[in-house]
Amino acid sequence: MVAGAERKLGPSEMWDLVQRRGRPLVPYLGFLLIFAVFGITEHSKGFTSGTNLRSIVEQNASIGVMAMTYVFVLSAGEIDLSIGATVALVALVSAVVLEHHGVLLGVLAGLGAGLSVGLINGLLTVLLRVPSFLITLGMTSVVGGIGEAMTNLTSIGVPNQHFDNVFGSGTVAGIPSLFIWLIVVLVIAHVALKGSRFGRHILAVGGNRDAALSMGLRVKALRVSALVISSLGATLAGLLYAGRLQGAVYTLGSTDLLTVIAAAIIGGTSLFGGRGSVPGALVGALLLGMLQEGLVLFGLTVPDQMIAEGLVVIVAVSISLRERAE
């Protein structure tokens, strides 16, 4: 009675089942497809070389981290426009403090700055009952302004070997640090979202806030947490940028927001809450990075790439919207 799996399915039901079960695989198949296309057409240009593939992952590590943590904010039915500004602030604060007080304090200061942005975003959203869209839009300007004022628009170098080892081009036991960060965030974020009570409540709040309230979930705390998590992702992303580039400048992360949202949505996270996939977001980020790299090898200019990325975002979002309408 309950499972009912024994009955025979008609062709239309089979197709429905394939669509339903197959949907989560779309980002992975898309990834493989793009990889195959560039691998074949640009093999002679070295697309599939180990160095190139490693550099694609490393260049997109920050985007990947942010996309994975952004899944929480979208799943909770919120949005965070301030991640780009937070990236720059964290990188700058860390660089400035690190210069005089060492690596540990530098990293802690960056963490404190990023955490503060997340808490302010979350608390203002919940307490003022203003959509996170507007709060984080305002905070983008506030945080960006602080970053620019702090350094007078100059860049700051981070000539520190330890910092570089941990957050930049270093390796641990032969594995590049950036890979390790990606894997650590992947595992923790995935288990938190799909395997823990916290993640389930995040999905519930984003899926149906009214039901979440009726069922006694701590909706306000969950919404704040979601915004804090996206800020923490931006914080780590800022540190990774500072490590990889061995310096910080106020423009860091300023063009990342759209890419991060696109990566999350391509990976199967709903723009409207209730559904999210952490591994999907990482694959989405790598897919977009690979696309960009492939287009460069094709000889496309930076403006061309911008146009291409914008189109990809529009396609991804419209697919997401269509699914919601159904």
Add this chain to the structure above:
Amino acid sequence: MTPSPEVTPAQARVIDRSGAPALRVEHITKSYGAVRAVSDASLAVWPGEVVGLIGDNGAGKSTLVKCIVGRTHPESGAVFVGGVELHARSPEAARAAGIEVVYQNLALVDSLDIAANLFLGRELTRGQGALGRIGLLSRRRMRAEAARVLQEFGVDLGRASLSDPVDRLSGGQRQGIAVARAIVWGQKVVMLDEPAAALGVEQTENVLGLVERLRDQGVGVIFISHNMDQVMHVCDRVFVMRRGQTLGWAETAAVSTTDLVGFITGALPLHPATEGV
């Protein structure tokens, strides 16, 4: 009003009212701006009793339920569960005290699966101590328990499986899940707001059967419905609301379906709402 297949007026059942009521609500008032949605409403239901809550649309029935469980906050009034005042007024506190509600909108999260909805806010987790505090879900146990519960309560999932999101289900199946959830967790009081509104004949019978079963287990049940036949069939007493006020109550065994309409329009007198409470 569609008559249900077997309209049998409730027999006058003897209800032990010597102990504390399962739920007692006193003088609840809730306004939205200048509108008094609930005005000095009082009611009580004893363990093993089914109390109907009837009244026109907009009489304040759903708002009163929301006030009781702290889903909205009334200006004044008190709620007692098993004789103990419920001080913290939030859905979390109400659920912890053993009160469950089947909301009119069902309060299901469409994107989550059936088991997740049944256990929402009550998830089973793995491990104890520090590990338990992380709150790792025990999905297997929740699925197994969900399958058992749905089978027991006669919720037929048809072709759907427990891992399907509930937006794949029919209206009747969704209602069945919401009702099953309330029954599983409602230790003291279960309030059902139009629980059979979207249901066919057979499913309606099933819901009414579950209400009787809850009653027989000693739970206090509040049953909101516009279907007077259902009310007569399953309720021991009815409380009548009109313009936010609880006009009073009557025993269903002593009145007719026509009388209920008279109560709602205010044409017939009732026992005062606080009498015998």
